[in-house]
Amino acid sequence: MDKLWLIIKREYLNKVRNRTFIIMTFVSPLIFVGVALLIGWLTSINSDTSRKIAILDQTEDNYISLFESNERNEYIKLNGISKEAAITASKEADYYGLILIEAQKGQLADL
Helix, strand or coil, X not given: CXXXXXXXXXXXXXXXXXXXXXXXXXXXXXXXXXHHHHHHHHHHHHCCCCEXXXXXECCCCCCHHHCCCCCCEEEXXXXXXXXXXXXXXXXXXCCCEEEEECCCCCCCCCC
């Protein structure tokens, strides 16, 4: 059993005294911090632009009032058009997205 501890001690000291072990002990935390900062910076680049999002509410305006524009998202309300026309219009206007709120089967819509 004493020889086992001697072998473990010798192997450990060989690994710890290695130059790459010493360098990576100090460099690897810096790499992790650098990657985290890079991700944060790339995220902040895209957050400066305002997104235009179209909304088509087929439920007689029950839910459209819940969407309020802010500095990041601008909601554009589409009224009186069909789902296919809303999809085409949002693609042509290059909106960020389209929110479609459909009426339930028992509910009548004005479309």
